[in-house]
Amino acid sequence: MKRIVPALIWTSLFLVLLAGVDQFFLRVPTTVPILTEVRAFYLDFRSRLALLGGWRQELTLESVIEETAAEPLLRSPRSGGSAPRYLYADRRGELHFADTLKEIPPEYRKEAQSLEN
Known part of the structure; x- marks a missing residue:
């Protein structure tokens, strides 16, 4: 019993810290370049883990625009990164x-949104 109590305490502390870091990267927008890169990596990693588990986050137009705006490296290879890309939703x-x-x-052009920063 003496051995299991410290192990449970340290495990609980580790899980609380892990949950805190998870929530930090999910909720806090960053302006520091290195934290922005780490946050982008973590969000991508987390979404891939969620997909492996069979859970799929529902995409909304706003969430895709926010994610794309946070990651300026997602430019089209054909456009060379200079021309804007567009996002639209079908029926x-x-x-x-x-x-x-x-x-x-043509029926979706009025609703298309530019992904320029």
């Missing part, structure tokens, strides 16, 4: 990306 609510407005079907 079923599925999100699509396009490099130009011409690639977007």
Whole structure:
């Protein structure tokens, strides 16, 4: 019994710290470049772990725009990173990306949003 109590205390402390770090990276926007990179890596890593577990986060137009704005490296290789990309949702609510407005079907062009920073 004497051995298990310290192990439980340290395990509980570790889990509380882990949950704190998780919530920090989920909720606190960062402006420091290194923390921004670490946060982007962690969010990507966490989403991949969630997908492996069978849990899928529901994507909304706002969440995709926020995520894309936080990661300026997600530029199109064809556009060279200089031209804006566009995001639109179809009738079923599925999100699509396009490099130009011409690639977007005419019925969705009015609702398309530019992903410029």
